[in-house]
Amino acid sequence: MKERSPQQIVHLDLDVKGWLASPPTVDRARPARCPRCGAAACPLGGGLGLWGHGSRSRQVRGPLAAGERGGLVTIEVRRYRCRRCGATITVVPRGVAPRRHFAATAIGLALLLVGIASAALIEVRRRVSPWSASFDADSWATVRRWLRAIDQGRLFPSVRPSPLAASLRQRAERAAMTLVAMAPFAAEVLEAAVMAGAARAA
Template structure:
């Protein structure tokens, strides 16, 4: 296989850069390569990026943890993870959050992690505590997030 550099493309990545920091949009320069044999072109993303997602992997994981494990409402989660203030046609909803939960549950997002799904599978209704990703603190320890009082898990 012979590949040559095929330029750079810009890609946005949204979410907080670190715990407790405000969300922001940053522009990443991603390298493209082209196979000289077949002409196929592909883009190499940094480790923080998720293919076909505007949000970083850390931002998606944070959003799911705050919503599913800590029990924060959709608007609160959106305010912490999304720097865009436009709420769309239906305030109080954030379709991406439900899509991400479904994708984690079906293995199409974060497929390298062990996933545990609680509750009925059909029809899928994402909600707090339905989708838990392995490698988190035990739920018995509660959720400790800046600006949120510490408490045990909500049932």
């Protein structure tokens, strides 16, 4: 069986709304260098180091901006192949979380609603998820999965794990406030700050 090339994720400095409005060209989205081996994408006097490797559709779920309700959009992300090491690089908009259908911004908002606003999980789901129906009518297990992924370093790796004895709301508050602190601007509205911080932390 042929071994699959290692996957690398690179974020372009363009949010999902901007990507939808004007998808970047192959040249615009091409990273400056391979994130795996460091090879230059366009070395002086040489051929391309990162070749366009097609595109693929990717779902992005949840609100795309503060004050919006959860939705679902599909974007075409760009892919590249490194000629030196063979890595496949996928370029995504700012705020897209690797290996997650929900946007990082939506996850950050959900953590804020649970941890700071003390909203019930059912209400958080209605606000963040594109679907209101669920087999679990009184809860939303996805939030617990996100918190577990944070504690295991698989989501928002810059957010430190919570103490073992911390409750669900305490863990969500700790993560949300860390994301707020990572926002590149001061915002009076916490929702805008946590979403900006989550986009940066993704």
